[in-house]
Amino acid sequence: MNTKLTTQFIDRLEQVAQSEEAQDKVLSYQLVNKVVSMKDYLNLLVKDARYYLDYNEWLIALENTVSNLYETDIKLDKCILDIAKEAFGEHLKEYNWQHVLDEMTKKD
DSSP states (O other): OHHHHHHHHHHHHHHHHTSHHHHHOEEEOTTTOOEEEHHHHHHHHHHHHHHHHHTTOHHHHHHHHHHHHHHTTOOBOHHHHHHHHHHHGGGGGGGGHHHHHHHTBOOO
């Protein structure tokens, strides 16, 4: 169940990467001093997550993706983040993922 939900979350993130907003927005890495489009960054996260999903490491895929989104202050629609919350399941309380996901919710 969690693998399926994590895959669904990653699929939705991939859709966000293809959106017009993602193509226009520019992000900057503080550690690497490299500027990339949000689309490229999200595609990189999706590729990384799919790598872990291929090895059935759904929790690593989910944690890495959410952590990277949070650290770059990317906001997402509540419906996408609700999938992530459900995917975390019993792990939601570890590292306070509930708070992290709430902070990532796009405010309209």
